[in-house]
Amino acid sequence: SKDTGKNKFTMFCRNMEEELSRNAQILEILRSAISSKEVYVKYQPQYNISTNTITGFEALMRINNSKLGNISPAEFIPIAEESGLIIGLGEWILREACTFNKSLLDQGFTPCIVSVNISTVQINHPDFVSMVDSVLKETNLPPQYLELEITESTLVSSLIDATILLSNLQNLGVHVSLDDFGTGYSSLNYLTTIPINTLKIDKSFVDNISKNDKDACIADAIIQLAHSIQVDVIAEGVEHEEQLIVLKKKNCDIVQGYIFSKPLLPSALINLLKNT
Ligand code: C2E
Ligand code: CA
Numbered sequence: 001s002k003d004t005g006k007n008k009f010t011m012f013c014r015n016m017e018e019e020l021s022r023n024a025q026i027l028e029i030l031r032s033a034i035s036s037k038e039v040y041v042k043y044q045p046q047y048n049i050s051t052n053t054i055t056g057f058e059a060l061m062r063i064n065n066s067k068l069g070n071i072s073p074a075e076f077i078p079i080a081e082e083s084g085l086i087i088g089l090g091e092w093i094l095r096e097a098c099t100f101n102k103s104l105l106d107q108g109f110t111p112c113i114v115s116v117n118i119s120t121v122q123i124n125h126p127d128f129v130s131m132v133d134s135v136l137k138e139t140n141l142p143p144q145y146l147e148l149e150i151t152e153s154t155l156v157s158s159l160i161d162a163t164i165l166l167s168n169l170q171n172l173g174v175h176v177s178l179d180d181f182g183t184g185y186s187s188l189n190y191l192t193t194i195p196i197n198t199l200k201i202d203k204s205f206v207d208n209i210s211k212n213d214k215d216a217c218i219a220d221a222i223i224q225l226a227h228s229i230q231v232d233v234i235a236e237g238v239e240h241e242e243q244l245i246v247l248k249k250k251n252c253d254i255v256q257g258y259i260f261s262k263p264l265l266p267s268a269l270i271n272l273l274k275n276t
């Protein structure tokens, strides 16, 4: 009836209003997140698949707000990107991650690589490479212990020339990894044309690797091609023993996922490093 239609419309409006106000609230939270200390970092360890030792860890941004509680990066990163606030937040997490890794080196732990996610918005900022350079100098982290994670779709859709950007980064001495590989639109051939150190096979592939022969074949081809051009392979989102067995058989180099560890607070990562 007419009534239901009207109710539906009112409900739709209310949902939209709620969403708008939640986005507006998140935007306000992001604006002051650094000064209010509501943004912090968790680190997820990455393991060498054959020695089971930690070779690195990925820095993942977290927000905890007194009113909204924990907000997922899947929700706040797009808002940070649209508003441009990712420029400041991205620089903040890079400095945080470099400072933390430098402190681990100073404490005498076996050197590890810290990897930091880089947004498309950051890549297209003219000062991006010099910003990375300044942060490295300021924190004294030797560049080979920093890896920048850039997604396949960022590289393909970027306004700036990917090859030039990547070689500028390589000139700084930092590592570059191609994140979420397999979800973008690039061809396998594209891989051989860009200078990268590491490739991360996306979780969506890893999910089915022990159940689906086709996905297993694709993973196999990706790993072999990567190795033929001296690129290391990380499998992300590994949750089960069966996935680990397949990845080992296919000579994957590094694994990251809940099977080993969730993202950890710095203190918990330090405890883990002490006990392994
Ligand atoms: P991503 O770069 O693909 O990061 C991996 C995501 O998978 C993380 O989610 C991690 O917690 C989760 N994960 C790791 N292992 C497992 C597993 O075994 N099972 C499952 N179900 N999940 C696993 P998170 O931390 O929620 O981050 C989501 C996305 O937000 C990231 O995806 C990345 O694209 C973005 N993000 C997070 N931090 C930053 C940041 O500092 N800067 C930028 N630009 N993006 C970030
Ligand atoms: Ca990543």
Ligand code: CA
Residues within 6 Å of the ligand: 179, 180, 200, 202, 236
């Ligand atoms: Ca990823």
Ligand code: CA
Residues within 6 Å of the ligand: 180, 202, 203, 236
């Ligand atoms: Ca992913």
